[in-house]
Amino acid sequence: MTQNISIAPMLAEGDVEAFLTRDLAVVWHPCTQMREHRGELPLLPIRRGRGAWLEGLDGRRYLDGISSWWTNLFGHAHPHIAQAIGAQAAELEHVIYAGFAHEPGLRLAERLVAIAPRSATHAPLSRVFYGENGSAAIEIALKMSFHAHQNRGDGQRTRFVALQNGYHGETLGALAMSDIPLYRRIYAPLLLEPVFAPSPDAYHAEPGESAEACARRAAAALAVLFERDGATISALVLEPLVQCAGGMRMHHPAYLAEARRLCDAHGVHLIADEIAVGFGRTGTLFACEQAGITPDFLCLSKGLSGGALPLSAVLTHDSIFEAFWSEDRTRAFLHSHSFAGNPVACAAANATLDLFESTGAIAANRGTAAKLATAAARFADHPAVGDLRQTGMILAFELVEDRATRREYTDHPRQRALAAYRAGLDAGAVLRPLGNVLYWMPPYCIDDEAIAVLDRATAAAIEAYVRCA
Ligand SMILES: *Cc1c(COP(=O)(O)O)cnc(C)c1O
Numbered sequence: 001m002t003q004n005i006s007i008a009p010m011l012a013e014g015d016v017e018a019f020l021t022r023d024l025a026v027v028w029h030p031c032t033q034m035r036e037h038r039g040e041l042p043l044l045p046i047r048r049g050r051g052a053w054l055e056g057l058d059g060r061r062y063l064d065g066i067s068s069w070w071t072n073l074f075g076h077a078h079p080h081i082a083q084a085i086g087a088q089a090a091e092l093e094h095v096i097y098a099g100f101a102h103e104p105g106l107r108l109a110e111r112l113v114a115i116a117p118r119s120a121t122h123a124p125l126s127r128v129f130y131g132e133n134g135s136a137a138i139e140i141a142l143k144m145s146f147h148a149h150q151n152r153g154d155g156q157r158t159r160f161v162a163l164q165n166g167y168h169g170e171t172l173g174a175l176a177m178s179d180i181p182l183y184r185r186i187y188a189p190l191l192l193e194p195v196f197a198p199s200p201d202a203y204h205a206e207p208g209e210s211a212e213a214c215a216r217r218a219a220a221a222l223a224v225l226f227e228r229d230g231a232t233i234s235a236l237v238l239e240p241l242v243q244c245a246g247g248m249r250m251h252h253p254a255y256l257a258e259a260r261r262l263c264d265a266h267g268v269h270l271i272a273d274e275i276a277v278g279f280g281r282t283g284t285l286f287a288c289e290q291a292g293i294t295p296d297f298l299c300l301s302k303g304l305s306g307g308a309l310p311l312s313a314v315l316t317h318d319s320i321f322e323a324f325w326s327e328d329r330t331r332a333f334l335h336s337h338s339f340a341g342n343p344v345a346c347a348a349a350n351a352t353l354d355l356f357e358s359t360g361a362i363a364a365n366r367g368t369a370a371k372l373a374t375a376a377a378r379f380a381d382h383p384a385v386g387d388l389r390q391t392g393m394i395l396a397f398e399l400v401e402d403r404a405t406r407r408e409y410t411d412h413p414r415q416r417a418l419a420a421y422r423a424g425l426d427a428g429a430v431l432r433p434l435g436n437v438l439y440w441m442p443p444y445c446i447d448d449e450a451i452a453v454l455d456r457a458t459a460a461a462i463e464a465y466v467r468c469a
Contacts, residue, residue, distance in 0.1 A: 008047040010059045019045050019057060040418050042425065049076025052443045052450050054430065063429040063453045067443050070244065070276045071307030074355050075445040081306045081351040088347035097130065097341035104346035105130065108313075111353050116298060116315050117288040122260075125298055125315040129333070130341040134275035134301035135169030137312035138237070141297040142173055143335055144316065145235040145269040148323040151331050154267070157234040160194040161225065161268070165201060167245030168237060168273055177237050180245055195229065197222045197236075200251035201243065203387060203398070211252040218251075219258035230266030235297070237271040240287035241391055244276040247437040248396035250389050256291035269296040269320075275312070279303035279352075280362050280444065283369065283392030296320060306352035311345035361444055369393055371448070372440060375455045384466045396439040397458070399465050408436050409465075416468045423464035429457030438462065 011019065020043055028034065029043070037043045045057040052075055054062045064072065074081070088104060095102060109128035116125040129144070131137045142160060149157040162168070162177040169175065170183065176191035178184055184191070200218035202211035209217075226233070240256050243249040263270040272295035277287040281303070284290055288298070297320075301312035324333050339345075355361065369392050376395050380388045386400030399420075401409045409416060417433045424431035431438055431454075438461055440454060 008057060010047065011057045013058065016045065016056075016058045036418070040415070040422070042422065044425070051075035052446045061428065062425060063446075063450050063457070064443060065424070065429045065431045065454055065457070066439070066441050068307060069302075070281075070441055071302045071305075072443045073279060073303045073306050073352065074359070074361070075443050076307075078306060078308075078351075078355070080355060081308050081348050084347045084351035085308060085344055088344045092343050094339065094342055094344070098336060102341075102343045102346075104343045104350055105341040108346045108349050108353075111350065112300070112313060112315060115285060115353075117286045117294055119292050119294045122294040123317040123319060125294060126318050127316050127321045129314045129316070130346075131301075131312040131314065132337045132339050132342075133169075133310050133312055134273075134299070135171040135174040136337055137275060137299040137301050137314050138168045138174040138177065138271075138273060139171060140312075140314045140335060141237070141271045141299050141316075142177070142235065144314070144320065144333060145271065145297065147333060148269070148320045149234055151323040151326070156232050157267075159229070159233050160192070161197050161222075161233055161236045162194040163238050163243070164196045164199040165243050165246035165249060166196075166199070166237070166239055166273075167243065168239075169275075178245075194237075195225060195233075197225055199243065199246075199249070200255035201246075201249040202251055202389075203249055211250075212254045215252035215255035216258065219255050219262070222259060223262055226262050226266045226268065230268060233266070233268045235269035235271050236263055237273060239273045240277060241282045241290060242277050242287070242394055244394075245434065247398075247434050248389070248394055248439045248441075250391045250394075250396075253291035256288065256293050260291070260293040260295075263296075271295060271297040271299065273299045275299055275301045277394075280356070280365055281391075281393050281441070283362075283365065285356070285362055304352070305345050305348040306355070308348040308352075309342070309345040310339075311342065311349055365393055365444055368444065368446060371451055372442075372446075372454075375451050376440070376458075378455075379458065379462065382462060384462055393444065394439065394441050396437050397462070399433075399436045399438060399462065412468060416465045419468040420461040420465040423460040424457040427457035427460040428453045431457055431461050433461070433465075436465075438465070 046054045047057045118124050164179050168177040198218045198221045200215040205214035278300050298315040305311045386406040387398035400406050
């Protein structure tokens with residue numbers, strides 16, 4: 001590209017120390033007990049990314065086993081995406097998206113509606129509203145759902161239903177829909193109170209019960225809830241197929257088909273949060289495809305830009321859009337974010353969609369997912385692995401003290417997770433356990449050499465988790 005771009009050089013050990021001291025003096029890192037950075041949790045300065053690998057300021061390489069919080073699809077610093085970003089930034093870096101339009105935003109919207117999940121029985125997703133991140137997409141979908149009902153004169157639909165163990169983000173509205181006590185509990189007095197419906201999570205199947213039967217049992221509970229309260233509910237919000245932050249818990253698609261049917265029967269909108277599972281993670285481009293459903297709102301982010309820039313999109317269908325069409329300004333959706341529809345982020349997303357087309361990633365992932373399954377299989381009988389599960393490009397290992405009862409370790413759970421994380425890093429891979437769940441969610445470009453590293457790092461992480469006291 002151009003001259004004068006400052007690229008961090010590789011640093012000597014002492015200089016890395018100095019960097020860390022400066023960083024820890026001014027930066028407050030996300031989702032972190034900062035005190036742990038003074039001891040057991042290393043802070044890793046990264047100078048560049050290449051493919052599935054991150055390279056530290058000290059020159060060490062780490063396989064990005066979690067795709068940098070599930071955002072990266074085709075590898076870091078992908079030349080096609082980088083080129084698209086550079087070219088767009090040099091032409092139009094941003095313009096207000098209220099009252100203005102641009103080619104990357106239009107092109108992306110046209111492409112998203114063309115690839116969105118569709119079904120014979122429901123109106124296609126035909127409208128795209130942009131936000132800046134996943135949480136914003138959830139806020140947008142919740143507000144749009146509520147407001148659409150209001151505009152239709154259905155003023156009593158003021159509540160939402162979310163699933164137990166679900167996760168939808170950290171802003172107050174999105175956090176309210178989340179059922180992860182670690183993130184939610186302290187803020188509970190500030191939050192909307194959704195009704196939490198039982199999760200279809202197959203991990204909670206009764207002995208002898210199939211994943212599908214387990215999903216249908218959860219759907220039956222949802223039916224009871226809708227029978228009672230359906231007329232006051234605006235929308236059901238869920239993560240199709242995999243509850244990611246909730247420990248990569250997986251469920252049978254039958255739940256989604258049933259949820260769709262129940263939402264229709266009760267006039268409730270279905271919000272599919274595919275922020276983490278969208279764009280091929282579950283084996284299909286969108287998880288909803290596996291249940292043959294079209295949601296009323298589809299929330300996308302993370303992989304939308306290939307993991308390169310913050311961007312989100314909420315897709316909905318014509319009848320929602322039409323509920324806002326009016327001569328009355330207050331009936332409009334007066335929601336905005338300053339960088340909504342940012343053209344550089346849209347260019348990154350368009351480049352990402354190019355890569356889906358040119359690499360045949362969905363088909364290629366089937367082969368990669370099978371290789372990951374083969375590599376993971378050797379841990380299936382490990383005494384500390386209570387469950388090994390996979391949906392497409394997501395694999396999870398439930399680490400337990402007692403395999404038979406799946407009892408988790410109760411002593412030093414945090415230290416164990418940290419020990420596993422460190423052991424993974426020492427073996428060359430970023431594995432960031434969610435509590436007692438170790439998981440793989442690598443970039444799609446992961447090759448055999450990288451899978452071998454993932455495998456070694458996982459063995460080391462499990463050992464460290466068990467040994468730690
Ligand atoms: C990450 C995530 C979000 C929140 O997205 P942010 O961009 O971090 O705000 C919402 N829902 C799901 C399912 C996620 O995994």
